[in-house]
Amino acid sequence: MLIFRVHISMRNGAPLLHIPDGFLDVYWITITYLATIGYFTIIGKRSRSIFRPETISTVTTIAAIVFVAQMFNWPIPGGTSLHFLGSALAGIILGPALGSIALALVLVVQALVFHDGGITTLGANILNMAIIGVLTGYATFRFFMRLLKNTDGKKRIFISSFMAGWISLFIAGIACGLEIGLSPRFPYGVLITIPVMGIWHLVLGVVEGIITGLIVLYVYERNPHLVMGLEGI
Amino acid sequence: MEKKLLILLIFMVFLSPIFGVILAEKVGYHEPLDIAASLLGLKEHDIVNYHTPFEDYSFPGLGPVAGYIASGLLGVAIILAIGVIASKLVKSR
Numbered sequence: 511m512l513i514f515r516v517h518i519s520m521r522n523g524a525p526l527l528h529i530p531d532g533f534l535d536v537y538w539i540t541i542t543y544l545a546t547i548g549y550f551t552i553i554g555k556r557s558r559s560i561f562r563p564e565t566i567s568t569v570t571t572i573a574a575i576v577f578v579a580q581m582f583n584w585p586i587p588g589g590t591s592l593h594f595l596g597s598a599l600a601g602i603i604l605g606p607a608l609g610s611i612a613l614a615l616v617l618v619v620q621a622l623v624f625h626d627g628g629i630t631t632l633g634a635n636i637l638n639m640a641i642i643g644v645l646t647g648y649a650t651f652r653f654f655m656r657l658l659k660n661t662d663g664k665k666r667i668f669i670s671s672f673m674a675g676w677i678s679l680f681i682a683g684i685a686c687g688l689e690i691g692l693s694p695r696f697p698y699g700v701l702i703t704i705p706v707m708g709i710w711h712l713v714l715g716v717v718e719g720i721i722t723g724l725i726v727l728y729v730y731e732r733n734p735h736l737v738m739g740l741e742g743i
Numbered sequence: 744m745e746k747k748l749l750i751l752l753i754f755m756v757f758l759s760p761i762f763g764v765i766l767a768e769k770v771g772y773h774e775p776l777d778i779a780a781s782l783l784g785l786k787e788h789d790i791v792n793y794h795t796p797f798e799d800y801s802f803p804g805l806g807p808v809a810g811y812i813a814s815g816l817l818g819v820a821i822i823l824a825i826g827v828i829a830s831k832l833v834k835s836r
Contacts, residue, residue: 528776581756620818630791702783
């Protein structure tokens with residue numbers, strides 16, 4: 511029987527899904543940096559609307575909200591914390607390209623200014639939260655908006671945003687578990703990390719979903735045109 | 744950014760240490776990522792020699808709570824300043 515000893519240090523600012531330096535091997539560092547650079551190169555070329563002052567202002571406003579929201583961690587005795595990541599929220603409000611830029615801005619500031627998340631793992635953190643989390647949140651929101659087309663407007667928005675928040679946190683957690691699980695030089699890492707990350711984030715995703723649902727509903731009720739994820743629905 | 748929203752964000756930053764520092768220390772919690780990593784024996788260590796005076800949301804000369812608030816305000820200011828600078832650069836092109 512394998513007995514694992516868990517030694518974990520406390521520090522200010524919950525790591526959420528922010529992988530610190532030392533957790534990933536050189537292959538994963540390279541793959542995740544290349545994937546991230548490739549993605550932002552493509553959206554930089556495709557989305558010319560990014561380079562408008564009003565768009566920049568909206569993106570940085572959402573980034574500031576997500577940054578502050580991530581500083582709130584409600585610790586659960588003996589376990590983890592209820593917290594908010596904001597990937598799905600950014601994807602729903604800003605759309606996938608701008609949502610990714612907003613989250614990436616938050617992660618870069620957190621890593622470079624506060625060393626929350628590593629420098630070598632910044633590519634992976636952006637990939638998990640700003641790309642996978644945002645795209646999953648956006649796609650899930652639109653999927654449920656279409657699926658629930660006969661449902662009352664407010665309920666439809668809340669359920670779709672709730673599902674987007676829930677699923678995006680779960681998938682981002684799985685991606686993070688996959689990267690750190692495949693990094694050590696022994697083969698069974700993922701058998702440990704995927705269940706730990708998957709189960710915890712499936713539970714924590716409920717909170718992410720509720721907060722995402724409430725904020726999107728609040729924005730939608732005041733000005734539905736501000737919810738870019740509704741475009742074409 | 745709207746003034747009301749900015750005031751709300753600053754208010755939230757002042758509240759954040761209750762959750763991010765005070766309750767966290769009392770309860771002693773661990774994130775799933777830390778649990779998974781410790782089960783694998785992964786240890787956080789610097790690969791590149793990078794240090795910042797605001798490490799883990801601290802602030803030089805301030806205690807954990809005041810440091811957390813100051814770091815929060817600094818983070819918001821940096822993000823909004825990037826927005827202002829980027830907007831000016833775009834306008835001037």
